[in-house]
Amino acid sequence: MHLLHLEDELPEAAGPWEPPPGLGRHLRALRPRPGELFTLVPPQGRPRRARWQPGSGLVLEEGEVDAGPALRPVALASAWPKGTRAEELVDRATEAGVTELHIIRWERSVAGPPRPGRRERLLRVARARAGQCRRLDLPRLHLEARPLAAVLADLRAASWEPVLLHPGGEPLPLLLPRLGKPAFLAGPEGGFTPEEEERLRALGLPFASLGPLILRVEAAGPLAAALVQAGT
DSSP states (O other): OEEOOOSSSSOOSEEOOOOOOHHHHHHHHHHHHTOOOEEEEOSSSSOEEEEETTTTTEEEEOOOOOOOOOOOOOOEEOOOOOOHHHHHHHHHHHHOSEEEEEOOOOOTOOOOOOOOHHHHHHHHHHHHHHHHOOSSSOEEEEEEEEEEHHHHHHHHHTTTTEEEEEEEEEEEEGGGGGGGGGEEEEEOOOOHHHHHHHHHHHTTEEEEEEOOOOHHHHHHHHHHHHHHHHHH
């Protein structure tokens, strides 16, 4: 069974549905068999089942769709990587089960928020990866680069528990049983400035380690999220 996240809404009525040209080309490239089942997830409406009917395209069906795998809530607030590595961060965060993604503007951050035209590309990356990993929901992408204090305020207002990813912290697998709704903070690849690290320690945040090696921005947060989901 294929799962596809759509850019447009679906009609409410069951019956034959002609997909938009881009999606139609994608469907034909999949070479579905007659009667093959699809799950279609529109941006706002309810997911729908559909079957492939040669000559007619997709036929929408009635009935409830399986809710998919149960995921623990986990947020990621990260430095933003340069170039196409930003797409890799969104891709990995989606398949790791990240609920929402924020951008922190650290002192050593080397990239700002994506340009408006690039944001749609990042949404397409999330849709494609969610379909491939059979995820019904999409991560909420907060693509404004903001200072740590502003991001922390929003996370705490939504009952997230901020945890700083830091090589000198407690091993994350040991910390996970004490976390209910974690929000992982990932720093820039240049590391924190001494002043930043002093402020972070003064905040009293738990520090969690992912091992002795220094990970890239697009690897650290998704790895932490995947460990959370593995313990679900």
